[in-house]
Amino acid sequence: MSPTLAQRADALAAALDAAGDRLPSTVTDAPRALLTRVRERAGLSAEHTVVALAGATGSGKSSLLNALAGADLAGTGVRRPTTSHPSAVVVGSPPGGGDPGPLLDWLEVARRHAVAAGPGLPAGLVLLDLPDHDSVVVEHRERADRLVARADLLVWVVDPQKYADAALHEGYLRGLAGRDDVVVLVLNQADRLGPAERDAVLADLARLAAADGLPRARVLAASARTGDGVDALRDLVRVAAERRESTTRRFGADLRAAAREVADACGTTASRRPRAVVADGLVDALAAAAGVPTVVDAVRRSAVRRAGAHIGWPPVRWL
Numbered sequence: 595m596s597p598t599l600a601q602r603a604d605a606l607a608a609a610l611d612a613a614g615d616r617l618p619s620t621v622t623d624a625p626r627a628l629l630t631r632v633r634e635r636a637g638l639s640a641e642h643t644v645v646a647l648a649g650a651t652g653s654g655k656s657s658l659l660n661a662l663a664g665a666d667l668a669g670t671g672v673r674r675p676t677t678s679h680p681s682a683v684v685v686g687s688p689p690g691g692g693d694p695g696p697l698l699d700w701l702e703v704a705r706r707h708a709v710a711a712g713p714g715l716p717a718g719l720v721l722l723d724l725p726d727h728d729s730v731v732v733e734h735r736e737r738a739d740r741l742v743a744r745a746d747l748l749v750w751v752v753d754p755q756k757y758a759d760a761a762l763h764e765g766y767l768r769g770l771a772g773r774d775d776v777v778v779l780v781l782n783q784a785d786r787l788g789p790a791e792r793d794a795v796l797a798d799l800a801r802l803a804a805a806d807g808l809p810r811a812r813v814l815a816a817s818a819r820t821g822d823g824v825d826a827l828r829d830l831v832r833v834a835a836e837r838r839e840s841t842t843r844r845f846g847a848d849l850r851a852a853a854r855e856v857a858d859a860c861g862t863t864a865s866r867r868p869r870a871v872v873a874d875g876l877v878d879a880l881a882a883a884a885g886v887p888t889v890v891d892a893v894r895r896s897a898v899r900r901a902g903a904h905i906g907w908p909p910v911r912w913l
């Protein structure tokens with residue numbers, strides 16, 4: 595684990611321990627599960643970058659995976675939904691020689707295709723084709739959710755019909771607010787739109803993403819059918835895999851968001867019952883855990899919720 599990510603995880607763990615059972619499990623369960631994921635991922639190959647193709651049924655995740663890989667590996671179809679189990683395309687053997695097996699076991703991806711590295715596909719790239727997140731089949735959603743929570747880079751594949759669906763925006767993208775660096779939105783099936791229409795849908799998609807809290811997320815048009823835009827997407831994925839920063843970025847952003855939520859919960863509690871909480875040492879303990887004593891004053895001023903959304907709560911700004 596990079597020191598920064600490890601330090602962030604340790605600090606959040608210390609803050610949760612300091613809070614003890616003063617915070618309800620509804621607040622602490624998600625950050626604790628996140629800490630587990632971060633630490634598990636840290637023990638797995640750092641040479642591999644996991645890129646998930648997520649989205650609604652029929653948007654073209656499997657078709658785009660095939661287009662990116664330049665081979666017919668994932669089953670596509672007109673029957674909906676088509677993909678019931680995720681599959682992985684593992685590119686080459688990275689320089690460090692890390693074994694992707696344990697990583698794929700952790701992801702619970704049993705279907706694996708190995709392809710040779712090439713100019714557009716760097717060794718160490720792992721492309722995942724996910725089942726549909728809006729599925730009528732509950733297991734599909736669960737399998738997709740597991741991977742959305744664990745992938746390093748999330749490529750959301752949308753189509754002209756479904757790009758504005760609440761299942762995507764309310765169900766997923768809002769929960770990823772602030773993770774602009776690790777979210778890419780691809781408007782697939784762009785061949786079904788004229789140029790003006792395509793630009794209008796792209797602009798609308800970018801506007802919706804900004805409203806979801808992802809103003810800097812990359813948005814691009816593609817067609818798995820004609821190949822338009824596939825090179826641009828492959829390039830973006832290639833750069834992410836070559837830099838090997840996506841794991842740190844993804845989980846770093848998750849830790850920051852989790853810390854903000856915990857801080858916000860403390861602030862809410864503190865401003866409602868300031869004496870009880872401050873006297874009982876929770877805030878002092880959190881501040882000590884975070885190494886930022888000014889937190890006590892900050893909470894007393896009840897500035898937490900106002901400041902939290904924009905600059906982060908003082909004790910967790912270090913995250």
Ligand SMILES: Nc1nc2c(ncn2[C@@H]2O[C@H](COP(=O)(O)OP(=O)(O)OP(=O)(O)O)[C@@H](O)[C@H]2O)c(=O)[nH]1
Nearest residue numbers: 651652654655656657670671675676677783818819
């Ligand atoms: N016109 C057009 N059709 C496409 C494109 N991409 C995929 N399709 C078609 O859309 C249908 C669904 O494609 P899939 O790749 O199976 O979609 P999926 O997102 O993997 O769907 P699930 O596995 O059910 O979640 C297939 O009939 C594809 O041939 C595209 O860019 N343009």
Ligand SMILES: [Mg+2]
Nearest residue numbers: 655656676677
């Ligand atoms: Mg599919």
